[in-house]
Amino acid sequence: MIFCPRCEGNGVVTKYLVKRIHVCVYNCDECDMVWREGEDISQISHKSLDDLLEKNGLEISMSEIEPLGDYWLIWFNRSTEQFAGKQKLANISRDLLRTLFGKESDDQMIYVYTVRRKYLHDLEPFIHVPVDFSKYAYFIELDENIGGKITAESENYIRDFAQAIAKADAADRKESV
Numbered sequence: 001m002i003f004c005p006r007c008e009g010n011g012v013v014t015k016y017l018v019k020r021i022h023v024c025v026y027n028c029d030e031c032d033m034v035w036r037e038g039e040d041i042s043q044i045s046h047k048s049l050d051d052l053l054e055k056n057g058l059e060i061s062m063s064e065i066e067p068l069g070d071y072w073l074i075w076f077n078r079s080t081e082q083f084a085g086k087q088k089l090a091n092i093s094r095d096l097l098r099t100l101f102g103k104e105s106d107d108q109m110i111y112v113y114t115v116r117r118k119y120l121h122d123l124e125p126f127i128h129v130p131v132d133f134s135k136y137a138y139f140i141e142l143d144e145n146i147g148g149k150i151t152a153e154s155e156n157y158i159r160d161f162a163q164a165i166a167k168a169d170a171a172d173r174k175e176s177v
Protein backbone atom coordinates (compact mmCIF):
# COMPACT_ATOMS: atom_id res chain seq x y z
CA MET A 1 0.00 0.00 0.00
CA ILE A 2 1.20 3.48 -0.82
CA PHE A 3 0.24 6.28 1.52
CA CYS A 4 -0.49 9.87 0.55
CA PRO A 5 2.13 12.41 1.67
CA ARG A 6 -0.59 14.96 2.50
CA CYS A 7 -2.92 12.64 4.41
CA GLU A 8 -0.21 11.27 6.70
CA GLY A 9 -1.02 7.60 6.70
CA ASN A 10 -4.79 7.95 6.25
CA GLY A 11 -4.95 8.32 2.50
CA VAL A 12 -4.29 5.26 0.39
CA VAL A 13 -2.90 5.88 -3.10
CA THR A 14 -4.07 3.47 -5.80
CA LYS A 15 -3.27 3.25 -9.47
CA TYR A 16 -6.32 3.66 -11.68
CA LEU A 17 -7.21 3.64 -15.31
CA VAL A 18 -9.37 6.56 -16.40
CA LYS A 19 -11.38 4.33 -18.65
CA ARG A 20 -12.69 6.58 -21.40
CA ILE A 21 -9.42 8.43 -22.03
CA HIS A 22 -7.05 5.49 -21.37
CA VAL A 23 -4.88 7.43 -18.96
CA CYS A 24 -3.29 5.99 -15.81
CA VAL A 25 -3.32 8.05 -12.64
CA TYR A 26 -2.51 7.52 -8.99
CA ASN A 27 -5.30 8.78 -6.74
CA CYS A 28 -5.55 9.30 -2.97
CA ASP A 29 -8.85 8.02 -1.55
CA GLU A 30 -8.86 10.74 1.12
CA CYS A 31 -7.87 14.04 -0.46
CA ASP A 32 -8.50 13.26 -4.14
CA MET A 33 -5.00 14.31 -5.25
CA VAL A 34 -3.73 12.69 -8.42
CA TRP A 35 -0.30 12.00 -9.82
CA ARG A 36 0.37 11.09 -13.41
CA GLU A 37 2.60 8.15 -14.20
CA GLY A 38 6.24 8.98 -13.54
CA GLU A 39 5.46 11.68 -10.99
CA ASP A 40 6.89 11.29 -7.49
CA ILE A 41 4.12 10.13 -5.12
CA SER A 42 6.17 11.08 -2.06
CA GLN A 43 5.71 14.72 -3.13
CA ILE A 44 2.41 16.56 -2.65
CA SER A 45 0.58 16.98 -5.94
CA HIS A 46 -1.51 20.01 -6.81
CA LYS A 47 -3.88 18.25 -9.16
CA SER A 48 -7.19 16.66 -8.22
CA LEU A 49 -9.08 13.83 -9.84
CA ASP A 50 -12.18 16.00 -10.15
CA ASP A 51 -10.25 18.59 -12.18
CA LEU A 52 -8.78 15.93 -14.40
CA LEU A 53 -12.19 14.38 -15.08
CA GLU A 54 -13.80 17.75 -15.65
CA LYS A 55 -11.07 18.93 -18.02
CA ASN A 56 -11.63 15.82 -20.10
CA GLY A 57 -15.38 16.30 -20.21
CA LEU A 58 -16.03 13.28 -18.01
CA GLU A 59 -18.50 12.84 -15.21
CA ILE A 60 -17.08 13.54 -11.75
CA SER A 61 -17.62 10.00 -10.55
CA MET A 62 -15.56 7.06 -9.33
CA SER A 63 -17.29 5.01 -12.03
CA GLU A 64 -15.01 6.73 -14.58
CA ILE A 65 -11.98 5.04 -13.03
CA GLU A 66 -11.01 1.44 -12.43
CA PRO A 67 -8.25 0.20 -10.10
CA LEU A 68 -5.20 -1.34 -11.77
CA GLY A 69 -2.76 -3.85 -10.37
CA ASP A 70 -3.02 -7.40 -9.11
CA TYR A 71 -4.57 -8.93 -6.06
CA TRP A 72 -2.12 -10.73 -3.82
CA LEU A 73 -2.50 -13.21 -1.03
CA ILE A 74 -0.12 -12.11 1.71
CA TRP A 75 0.52 -13.78 5.00
CA PHE A 76 1.93 -12.78 8.35
CA ASN A 77 3.33 -14.95 11.09
CA ARG A 78 0.75 -14.93 13.87
CA SER A 79 3.25 -15.00 16.71
CA THR A 80 5.84 -12.55 15.42
CA GLU A 81 3.41 -10.46 13.32
CA GLN A 82 6.10 -10.37 10.63
CA PHE A 83 5.45 -10.48 6.90
CA ALA A 84 5.97 -14.12 5.87
CA GLY A 85 5.02 -14.49 2.21
CA LYS A 86 2.98 -13.46 -0.78
CA GLN A 87 1.45 -14.98 -3.89
CA LYS A 88 -0.22 -13.27 -6.79
CA LEU A 89 -3.86 -14.33 -7.21
CA ALA A 90 -3.75 -14.43 -10.98
CA ASN A 91 -7.06 -13.85 -12.78
CA ILE A 92 -9.13 -13.49 -9.63
CA SER A 93 -12.15 -11.33 -10.33
CA ARG A 94 -13.13 -8.27 -8.37
CA ASP A 95 -16.68 -9.61 -8.34
CA LEU A 96 -15.63 -12.78 -6.55
CA LEU A 97 -13.78 -10.70 -3.96
CA ARG A 98 -16.79 -8.42 -3.47
CA THR A 99 -19.00 -11.44 -2.89
CA LEU A 100 -16.54 -13.10 -0.49
CA PHE A 101 -15.97 -9.99 1.58
CA GLY A 102 -19.60 -8.83 1.48
CA LYS A 103 -19.02 -5.57 -0.42
CA GLU A 104 -21.36 -3.58 -2.66
CA SER A 105 -21.20 -4.03 -6.43
CA ASP A 106 -19.57 -0.60 -6.90
CA ASP A 107 -16.87 -1.18 -4.25
CA GLN A 108 -13.44 -0.59 -5.79
CA MET A 109 -11.81 -3.22 -3.52
CA ILE A 110 -8.59 -1.26 -3.06
CA TYR A 111 -7.83 -2.09 0.57
CA VAL A 112 -6.60 -5.05 2.62
CA TYR A 113 -9.08 -7.84 3.35
CA THR A 114 -8.73 -10.49 6.02
CA VAL A 115 -9.07 -14.04 4.71
CA ARG A 116 -11.19 -16.31 6.86
CA ARG A 117 -10.94 -20.06 6.85
CA LYS A 118 -14.41 -20.35 5.33
CA TYR A 119 -13.34 -18.38 2.21
CA LEU A 120 -10.67 -20.94 1.32
CA HIS A 121 -13.00 -23.11 -0.73
CA ASP A 122 -13.72 -20.24 -3.15
CA LEU A 123 -10.12 -19.08 -3.17
CA GLU A 124 -8.63 -22.52 -3.67
CA PRO A 125 -8.37 -22.32 -7.50
CA PHE A 126 -6.19 -19.22 -7.12
CA ILE A 127 -3.93 -20.29 -4.25
CA HIS A 128 -0.85 -22.34 -5.12
CA VAL A 129 0.85 -22.53 -1.73
CA PRO A 130 0.09 -24.65 1.32
CA VAL A 131 -2.14 -22.72 3.72
CA ASP A 132 -1.59 -23.02 7.47
CA PHE A 133 -4.03 -20.96 9.50
CA SER A 134 -2.53 -22.06 12.80
CA LYS A 135 0.75 -20.39 11.93
CA TYR A 136 -0.20 -17.56 9.61
CA ALA A 137 -2.86 -14.91 9.17
CA TYR A 138 -3.85 -14.33 5.54
CA PHE A 139 -4.93 -11.20 3.78
CA ILE A 140 -5.78 -10.13 0.26
CA GLU A 141 -4.45 -6.84 -0.98
CA LEU A 142 -4.50 -4.95 -4.25
CA ASP A 143 -1.05 -3.60 -4.98
CA GLU A 144 1.31 -3.49 -7.88
CA ASN A 145 4.32 -2.93 -5.61
CA ILE A 146 3.70 -5.43 -2.87
CA GLY A 147 6.45 -7.34 -1.13
CA GLY A 148 9.57 -5.88 0.40
CA LYS A 149 7.78 -2.58 0.86
CA ILE A 150 5.31 -3.91 3.38
CA THR A 151 7.47 -3.99 6.46
CA ALA A 152 9.17 -0.73 5.51
CA GLU A 153 5.83 1.10 5.41
CA SER A 154 4.38 3.04 8.31
CA GLU A 155 4.12 1.55 11.77
CA ASN A 156 0.39 2.26 11.64
CA TYR A 157 0.04 -0.17 8.82
CA ILE A 158 1.71 -2.99 10.73
CA ARG A 159 -0.36 -2.16 13.81
CA ASP A 160 -3.52 -2.37 11.71
CA PHE A 161 -2.44 -5.77 10.53
CA ALA A 162 -1.84 -6.94 14.07
CA GLN A 163 -5.32 -5.75 15.01
CA ALA A 164 -6.83 -7.46 11.99
CA ILE A 165 -5.08 -10.70 12.94
CA ALA A 166 -6.39 -10.50 16.50
CA LYS A 167 -9.91 -9.83 15.21
CA ALA A 168 -9.76 -12.68 12.71
CA ASP A 169 -8.53 -15.01 15.45
CA ALA A 170 -11.35 -14.00 17.75
CA ALA A 171 -13.92 -14.49 14.98
CA ASP A 172 -12.53 -17.91 14.06
CA ARG A 173 -12.51 -19.01 17.69
CA LYS A 174 -16.15 -17.92 18.07
CA GLU A 175 -17.10 -19.94 15.01
CA SER A 176 -15.32 -23.08 16.14
CA VAL A 177 -17.21 -23.35 19.49
Ligand SMILES: [Zn+2]
Binding pocket: 004, 005, 006, 007, 011, 028, 029, 030, 031, 032, 033
Ligand atom coordinates in the same frame (compact mmCIF):
# COMPACT_ATOMS: atom_id res chain seq x y z
ZN1 LIG B 1 -4.30 12.36 0.32
